[in-house]
Amino acid sequence: MIALVDCNSFYASCEQVFRPDLQGKPVVVLSNNDGCIIAANKEAKALTDIPMFEPVFKIKKLLEDNDVAFFSSNYTLYGEMSQRVMNILMDFSPAVEVYSIDESFLNLSGIKSINYRKYGLSIRNRILKNTGLPVGVGIAPTKVLAKVANKIAKKKSGLRNVFVIDTEEIREKALKNTNIKDVWGIGRAHVKSLKKIDVNTAYDFTQLPSSWVLKNMKIVGLRIWHELRGKSCLEINELPRSKKAIGTAKSFGERIENFDLISEACAYYIGEVSEVLRQQKSCASFVHVFLNTNYHSKTDKQYSNGITVTLPVPTNDTLVLTSFAHQALKEIYKPGYRYKKVGVNLSGLVPKKYIQGNLFAPVLPPNKDGLWEVIDHLNFKYGKSTIQSAHAGFPESRKKWELVKAHRSPRFTTQWNEILKIST
């Protein structure tokens, strides 16, 4: 049996933990640049139709009228709260797959003579007690069924957020009550074609011939079909595999035409991604840089372009990567446009130990591993950008392109000067 533990409206719940005054009140969390809504607690969802990913400016009045509390996203806080939850889960199973910031699969198969419902309840209670975060627990023989069970656990009242699928009757009933669009792995495109042939529930889907599924939804769809019928096809992956690509791209706080500012943002992002690259002890073979204007705008001239550079020798040196990215940006930048976003992506990631030299490249650059180790350590200890490439700009100029986060809560758990204060 597999358990899926998933935090309820995770970002909104994290904000509420430190703001008891908001218990029972509608809360939403906004995306970068406070652009749109990315999380809403159940009060906010119930309130009206606050559609997820709706641009904030379109529903500002709705939020104000209903006294909805809203926060800019505070990933430092969410990441650390997530750690706490995952650490607790390790106590409940020797095999945990951390699937995303707010959910994990637990392999329960090694645990003998266990009452699944009781076990699920104790997971839920312990997390609530130790972190203040509410979770839902779904337990079933396969991952996709555990997802189904989790959804039911959260939706149906009286279950105390725990639901177990452990008999044929329960499975069938659960599938009949699950809309096909709510099945994990079946997205918009497939829902559309399934509706056309009158497949509306997860149960309907399991009644299709496997040949149809394979032909129209390929192997990915067939796996889901098997999983829903109770045959496990998706394993629990305990070890996070190293990333195959690392990228970042953020919209500017305001539109920018100036090349130097864009290049500064680009260098700053290279600093971020190369640090992640060093953490996983890899080097990148390619660096991709792209640039675009605001495609929502009906009045601005539109332009977007991207370019991939092959590095002579894979590297994770921020300064080397910055220099190649800068050259690449020069090639695609065209003056006279109001740019909205620049992004970088490192790919062709190879383990640092196995770097292939290049017969035709200039002599290998000197090894600076020690230097970067020290820099990364200082930035960890004293805060981001304590030491960085000068190309990545100074706080003054950074303000011109940095994200807008007008409503961010304090980083309660990671900054001494932002720690929660309690007055009597």
Added chain:
DNA sequence: TCTGGGGTCCTAGGACCC
């Protein structure tokens, strides 16, 4: 005026090899 960010997996088709 204002519209997020970071990923993975799979497939078809082209180019190429012997």
Added chain:
DNA sequence: TCTGGGGTCCTAGGACCC
């Protein structure tokens, strides 16, 4: 008129996830 058979590697694009 009629032109083999068995592969690999790479890339772009689709679909999906949180």
